Amino acid sequence: MEKLLCPSMMCANYGNLSEEVEKLEKAGADIFHIDIMDGQFVPNFGMGLQDVEFICKKATIPVDAHLMIENPGSYVEKFAKMGIKIIYIHPESDVHPTRTLQSIIDAGATPGIAINPGTAVATIKPLLPFVKYVMVMSVNPGFAGQKYISSVDEKIKELIELKEKYGYEVMLDGACSPERVETLSKMGVKGFILGTSALFGKGKPYKELLDGLRAL
Template sequence: MEKLLCPSMMCANFANLEKEVKDLEAGGIDIFHLDVMDGNFVPNFGMGLQDIEYIVKASSKPCDVHLMVTNPSVYIQKFADIGVKIIYVHPETDSHITRTLQMIKDAGVQSGIAVNPGTSFETVKDILSLVDYVLVMTVNPGFAGQKYLSFVDHKFGQFCKLKDQYGYKVMIDGACSPEKIEKLSKIGVDGFILGTSALFGKGRSYQEICQELRAL
């Protein structure tokens, strides 16, 4: 099964963002993962709108946006207009999540849900027919460099079991190490959000690292 390698750009070197984008593309990544935080739903602030606009414009690869914000429906059209291809929202933040997912699709963007560590499979099962991607969080959202929460492991099996029936892809976000990539790809996880555990700050070329990750 082909892996989707998705660098988390909040971990990138913003002192030379143009070079980071070009080097990651040359390295063979598939999707740029862009985090947006409002300091409310999560106690942190993510990438700026100008940075996201730049990456989407500069990249030949598709970009996703992970909205860690309250009232995500307010921002759907804005990011669709920028040109992102996938928008992830947290069901916990939206009392009308089905309407918001439909808004994403109506805007010509693929829809995704991000599932917090404390959110059960059963909580979101009824909306799986509305999504193109399921992003399983293995850390609490908001910060890079956190420890992997192993109690979420069983959820990967639950989501992978139904992915062919509903037609979505299963992704992992949080402390995604090479060991986790090897283990989870075997059970059907499609994509991997790559941060400091597997890609950034290793002192090696992105191409070399991506080749190793694909071979796992």
């Protein structure tokens, strides 16, 4: 199955962000993934708006934004204007998630939802007709380098069974090791957010690592 390989730019080398973007694009990355955190919905702060704006201007491939923030609907237009092509929201953080998903479409971006490890598929099922991507969090959101929570495997299977009916793709964010990329892509997961488990800090060229993941 063809994969979407999406570097998590929170893990990139900020000493030379411009070079990182160029290297990752030349290596064959499909989508740049940007984590936005407000210190409230998750106990951490993510990438700054200046970094987001720079990556959007520099990149020639799509850039997505994972909004781990309260009231994401208030910021949809801001991120869309920056050039973000895919916007993920957490339904738990929004009083009216359907309205926010529609506002993403109206702003010219593609809507997605992110599902925490403790969120059941049944609770987000009414939102599935409105999204193009469902991103399963296999770690608790907010921090890089966490261990994979194996209980999400059943949730992934359930979402894969439903995806043809609703027309979305399943993505995975968190502890995406090469072994997991291989296993879950064969099951039907389309995209993988790549951090320190498979891409960054490995001491190997990005192209070698991405080519290896794509060949699995």
